[in-house]
Amino acid sequence: MNTQANAPSQSLAGFAAMLREHGLKVGVSEQQAMLQAALALGPLQGQRLYAAWRAMACHSARDWRQWPELFERYWYPQRLKGQVRVSGQMRPSRDLRQAVQDLHKNMEAPAASVPGKAAPHTASDAPGSSQHTEDAGSLRAMGGASRHEVEVEALHQRDGQMWLPQDLGTLQQLAKHIAARLRPRPTRRWHSAQPGRRLDLRQTLRRSVAWGGEPLRPAWMVQRREPPRLFILADVSRSMESHAPLFLRIARAFAVAAQARVFVFHTRLAEITLLMQRDSSAIQEKINAVTAGFGAGTRIASSLQDFVRVHAKAQLNRSARVWIFSDGFDTDNPDALPAALQAVRARGARVTWFHPTRAVPAAAALQRSHACVERFYPLASLSDLAVASRSLN
Amino acid sequence: MNTSTADLDSERALREQLQRVGYLADADLATTTWLAGRLQRPLLVEGDAGVGKTALATALAKAQGAELVRLQCFEGLDLSQAAYEWNYGRQLMAIRLTEARSASASAKESDVFARDYLLERPLLKAISQSGPCVLLIDEIDRADEAFEAYLLEVLADYQITVPELGTLRAQHIPQVILTSNGTRELSDALRRRCLYHYLDYPTLAREIAIVKSAVPEADTRLVEDCVQFVQRLRTEDLAKTPGVAETLDWVRALHQLSQHTLPEDTAVLLSTLGCLLKTREDRFMLTGERVRQLEEGRRSVGVAEKTDAVMAAT
Numbered sequence: 001m002n003t004q005a006n007a008p009s010q011s012l013a014g015f016a017a018m019l020r021e022h023g024l025k026v027g028v029s030e031q032q033a034m035l036q037a038a039l040a041l042g043p044l045q046g047q048r049l050y051a052a053w054r055a056m057a058c059h060s061a062r063d064w065r066q067w068p069e070l071f072e073r074y075w076y077p078q079r080l081k082g083q084v085r086v087s088g089q090m091r092p093s094r095d096l097r098q099a100v101q102d103l104h105k106n107m108e109a110p111a112a113s114v115p116g117k118a119a120p121h122t123a124s125d126a127p128g129s130s131q132h133t134e135d136a137g138s139l140r141a142m143g144g145a146s147r148h149e150v151e152v153e154a155l156h157q158r159d160g161q162m163w164l165p166q167d168l169g170t171l172q173q174l175a176k177h178i179a180a181r182l183r184p185r186p187t188r189r190w191h192s193a194q195p196g197r198r199l200d201l202r203q204t205l206r207r208s209v210a211w212g213g214e215p216l217r218p219a220w221m222v223q224r225r226e227p228p229r230l231f232i233l234a235d236v237s238r239s240m241e242s243h244a245p246l247f248l249r250i251a252r253a254f255a256v257a258a259q260a261r262v263f264v265f266h267t268r269l270a271e272i273t274l275l276m277q278r279d280s281s282a283i284q285e286k287i288n289a290v291t292a293g294f295g296a297g298t299r300i301a302s303s304l305q306d307f308v309r310v311h312a313k314a315q316l317n318r319s320a321r322v323w324i325f326s327d328g329f330d331t332d333n334p335d336a337l338p339a340a341l342q343a344v345r346a347r348g349a350r351v352t353w354f355h356p357t358r359a360v361p362a363a364a365a366l367q368r369s370h371a372c373v374e375r376f377y378p379l380a381s382l383s384d385l386a387v388a389s390r391s392l393n
Numbered sequence: 394m395n396t397s398t399a400d401l402d403s404e405r406a407l408r409e410q411l412q413r414v415g416y417l418a419d420a421d422l423a424t425t426t427w428l429a430g431r432l433q434r435p436l437l438v439e440g441d442a443g444v445g446k447t448a449l450a451t452a453l454a455k456a457q458g459a460e461l462v463r464l465q466c467f468e469g470l471d472l473s474q475a476a477y478e479w480n481y482g483r484q485l486m487a488i489r490l491t492e493a494r495s496a497s498a499s500a501k502e503s504d505v506f507a508r509d510y511l512l513e514r515p516l517l518k519a520i521s522q523s524g525p526c527v528l529l530i531d532e533i534d535r536a537d538e539a540f541e542a543y544l545l546e547v548l549a550d551y552q553i554t555v556p557e558l559g560t561l562r563a564q565h566i567p568q569v570i571l572t573s574n575g576t577r578e579l580s581d582a583l584r585r586r587c588l589y590h591y592l593d594y595p596t597l598a599r600e601i602a603i604v605k606s607a608v609p610e611a612d613t614r615l616v617e618d619c620v621q622f623v624q625r626l627r628t629e630d631l632a633k634t635p636g637v638a639e640t641l642d643w644v645r646a647l648h649q650l651s652q653h654t655l656p657e658d659t660a661v662l663l664s665t666l667g668c669l670l671k672t673r674e675d676r677f678m679l680t681g682e683r684v685r686q687l688e689e690g691r692r693s694v695g696v697a698e699k700t701d702a703v704m705a706a707t
Contacts, residue, residue, distance in 0.1 A: 025581060037428060048404070051421035052428050059584035061439055061575065064591035189469040189537070202473060205481050209505070212492075213485045309630065313441075314534075314575040346632075346674075 012038075015074050016057075022070055023274040024063050030056050062271060170382060171253045178389045179258035184225035185319040196220025228319045230260035231312055231349075235326035237266040237298035243356040243380065247325040250385060252276045263311065265303035271311060298329060301336030301365070308343045318348035325354045325379065328366030337365035341372035352392070354379035403427065407456070416445070416452030417595075417603050425590045426453065435548045435569035437533075437584065440592035443636015446572040449592075450529035453568065459525035462567070464515035466536035472543060476516040476553055484510050506557040516547055520563035527568050533583075534573040541583050548586050595637060597624050607641050611648040618655040619644050625687045626669065629679070635669040643668040659684055 012034060016026045037052040050071060058064045072079055192200055196219075203219035211217075232254060234247040254260040255276035262276045263269050304324075308316060316322075322344055330337050344351055353373045355361050360376045377388040407430075408423035418426065426449070429436040438446045454461035464475055484505040491504075513521060519528035533541065547553060551563035571587060573579060595603060600620045605613070623640045635643075646665050647656070656662050659681045666684070670676045 025585060027585070029585070033432065033434075036432065040428075040431065047420065048424045051424040054421070055425040055428060055436075055588040055590055058589045058591070059437075059581065059587075060589075061591050064439075064589070187468065206479065209479070209481060209484055209488075212488055305630070315577070 009035075018074055019057055019070060022066060024057055024066070024070075025059055026057050167382060168249075171249060171385075172257065174382070174385055174389055175250070175253035175257035178385075178392050179227075179230075179254065181389065181393055182228050182230070182258070182321065183393050184227050187224050187226055189224045190221040191224050192219060193222040194220055196222045198222075226319060227258070228321050229315060229317075230254060230258050231263070231307075231316075231320060231322045232260050233263045233265060233269075233303070233307060233322065233324045233326075235266070235298060235300070235324075236264045239298065239327060239329055240356065243325075243327075246381070247354075247379075250379070251325070261312070261315075263303075263307060265298075265300065267299050267302075269303040269306045269311065298326070299332050300324075300326060300328070300330040301332035301340040304337070304340035304344065308340070308347070316344065316347035316349045320347070320349035322349050322351045323354060324351065327355055327357065328353070328361040328363040328369075330363065330365040332365070334364040334368060338369045338372060341369050345372050350374050352377065354388070356380050410456035411452050412606075414452050414455040415606055416448060416456075417599060417606060418449070419595075419599065422449070422590060422592070425588055429570075429588045430568050432588070433551075433566050435571055435587040437571045437573065437579075437587035437589050438592055439573045439575060439589070441594070441634060441636065442574055443634075443638045444592045444594055445637055446592055447529065447531055450527055450531075450570040450572075453570070454527035454529075457525055457527070457568075459527045459568070460522055461527050461529060462515050462519040462522070463529045463531060466530065466532045466534075466540070468535055468537065470536045470540050472540075474514060475540065476514050476543075476547075477555060478512045478514060479506070479557075480510045480512050508558065511555070511558070517553055517561065519567045519569075520547070520551055520553060520561065522567065523564050525568075526565060527570065530569065530571045532574060533571045534575060534577045534579060538580065541580055545582055545586065548583070594624075594627060594634075597621065600624065600637065600640060603637055604640060604644050608644050608648065611644050612653040614654045615647060615652055616644055619647065621690070622655065622687055623669065625690065626679075629683075629687075631670070631675045631678075632672045633670070633675060635671075639669045639671075655688060662688070 012031060016031050016034070019026045033056045034053050037056065038049060041048050041052060054064070054067050054071075058067055190198055190200075192203060198221045200219040200221045204215050204217070207217045207219060208215045232251045234244065234251050236244045236248075240247070248264075251260070251262045255262050255273060261271065261273045263271050263273075312320070328337075341351055351373050353360075353366075353376045355376060355378060357380070358378050360366065375391070377392075378384050379388065404423060404427040407427050408418055408420070411418050411423070411426075426436060428434075438449060440446055450463075451461060453459070487505050487510070511517070515528070519526050530544070533544075548569060551566050552560050554560045594600075597620060600623070601617055604611070604616045604620055608616070620640060623635055623643070627634050643665060646668050650656075650661075650665070652661075662684055663679075663681060666676065666679065670679060
């Protein structure tokens with residue numbers, strides 16, 4: 001194989017692999033489109049290529065926000081400070097202009113490449129792509145400092161210290177059971193169903209054409225019901241260190257069973273829904289990496305405000321349920337938490353608080369927030385969740 | 394290389410065309426819109442209400458002299474409202490007329506299920522256009538998942554399958570723009586068929602340029618003051634953040650009141666804030682004092698003022 005000729009495609013495949021590692025959905029078609037755009041725009045159009053690839057690789061606001069950092073990190077690693085360098089290994093060239101120029105050359109001189117050998121489109125096709133994903137793609141590089149390395153290891157060990165397969169099975173069953181119990185909200189919309197409560201006039205007329213206009217086969221409709229939208233906010237601060245793995249396991253079960261959106265918070269808030277929905281052994285490590293930089297105290301009120309204003313801005317409504325897994329100890333002003341919870345309640349969402357202690361924590365902020373929280377539940381084990389499942393609706 | 398230069402020119406031309414019809418797109422948005430047209434891919438634009446998502450489609454249609462076909466999505470939108478519907482009344486009339494003309498001759502099924510009896514709804518109308526067309530699918534997040542699934546065929550292959558008639562393919566591929574406010578998560582399948590652009594609130598300079606272009610009769614000083622005020626207002630904890638449309642309304646209102654700068658009198662300013670603030674809570678939160686602070690460019694209450702306030706309270 002002509003490695004020189006494939007280098008730009010490899011770079012692109014490596015970039016795509018890194019994007020996938022960070023939760024962006026970049027498949028073969030996206031890679032092909034990125035390649036097309038690179039060829040159409042030319043090597044001197046860095047900014048335009050940046051915009052074009054962003055439009056192709058990003059599929060949500062979350063991806064959109066991540067893009068500038070990911071692009072810089074892959075194509076211009078020298079501009080970023082605090083990176084962990086992997087010594088002793090040669091990286092393939094990551095100069096964007098050079099890569100696109102090479103692509104053009106390859107296109108212009110097809111004889112140079114091996115006939116019948118397509119350029120790798122996926123990370124697994126690309127030789128050395130695993131190295132890409134390990135050094136540039138790893139979120140571990142975010143923190144950069146050795147202190148973070150230690151944190152990751154410690155949390156990783158914690159994840160492996162518990163949970164037998166039967167426990168996981170029980171948790172999944174419980175999650176399914178609770179998800180089924182969450183009361184669906186009737187909407188104003190009606191949809192066709194047999195038998196139904198209301199005559200579907202349009203469909204009945206449509207059917208009547210077959211009998212010359214005689215409505216011999218009436219169609220019926222029932223009111224459509226939508227399951228509530230579930231948001232889980234798990235506290236992963238130092239004070240919750242021993243409970244965080246349980247919270248994350250439970251959150252993951254609901255992310256799968258009830259399509260819950262899952263967030264973790266400490267001094268800031270981060271969404272981890274995508275990581276939760278994947279079945280990978282490295283989830284815990286990735287979650288730790290996402291929460292890199294979390295330190296100092298727990299800022300529950302600020303995280304909740306961020307949740308209401310940015311992350312769930314358009315989705316918090318009457319059918320939303322917000323579950324907070326935390327001990328309630330907040331370094332924000334004690335008045336800030338009731339105000340933040342009030343903002344959630346003002347959107348019509350129902351707030352349920354799960355605390356790891358038997359009694360409701362005595363934290364001042366939480367004590368002032370009783371009016372905004374529908375119910376408090378202790379949550380220190382699976383049996384607590386089983387007890388809670390009887391009254392959660 | 395020549396292709397790239399030509400593309401660069403056409404992209405710049407698109408940006409200028411949009412500017413001529415009053416839509417000031419930044420370089421990234423112009424690139425993405427141009428690319429969507431070139432690759433014949435739909436463009437999904439997300440962002441808060443009032444940042445100019447719908448305006449992009451209308452401006453694009455105007456700039457390119459294309460027909461704008463708009464599909465406004467809502468909960469319960471179905472095929473018969475979005476794509477096509479058989480004209481039942483006309484079909485029945487045809488059957489009755491055929492029966493009346495001759496007792497022996499009855500209408501054939503193929504007669505009443507012909508294109509003449511098909512009522513075009515926006516999707517079918519867009520793919521039936523013989524000339525350039527911009528299809529705006531507005532607020533797709535308000536439609537149901539079932540409708541979203543139906544859209545996949547239209548957006549991927551630009552065709553609509555009518556069981557009684559067959560597959561109707563687009564004669565001229567329309568440029569499709571979908572907008573979403575994020576009230577519901579869209580499916581991955583739909584997202585992956587589209588190019589994506591997140592439209593944020595414009596920067597200070599861009600918003601000033603937009604307002605100047607839309608309200609040229611307003612005083613420059615007034616425009617700059619108003620836009621600066623709105624930009625600061627957006628950093629406040631509001632239930633409904635004012636968009637560009639609100640800024641335009643406000644500038645127009647102040648211009649109508651013959652103001653050349655932001656009014657010195659806070660009461661006058663407060664009386665016009667209805668153009669920017671659309672909920673009771675927001676209006677209640679923005680007191681005269683806070684308005685004055687925003688006007689002066691302060692983001693929070695100063696320590697001295699806080700102390701004064703505490704002293705006054707005690």
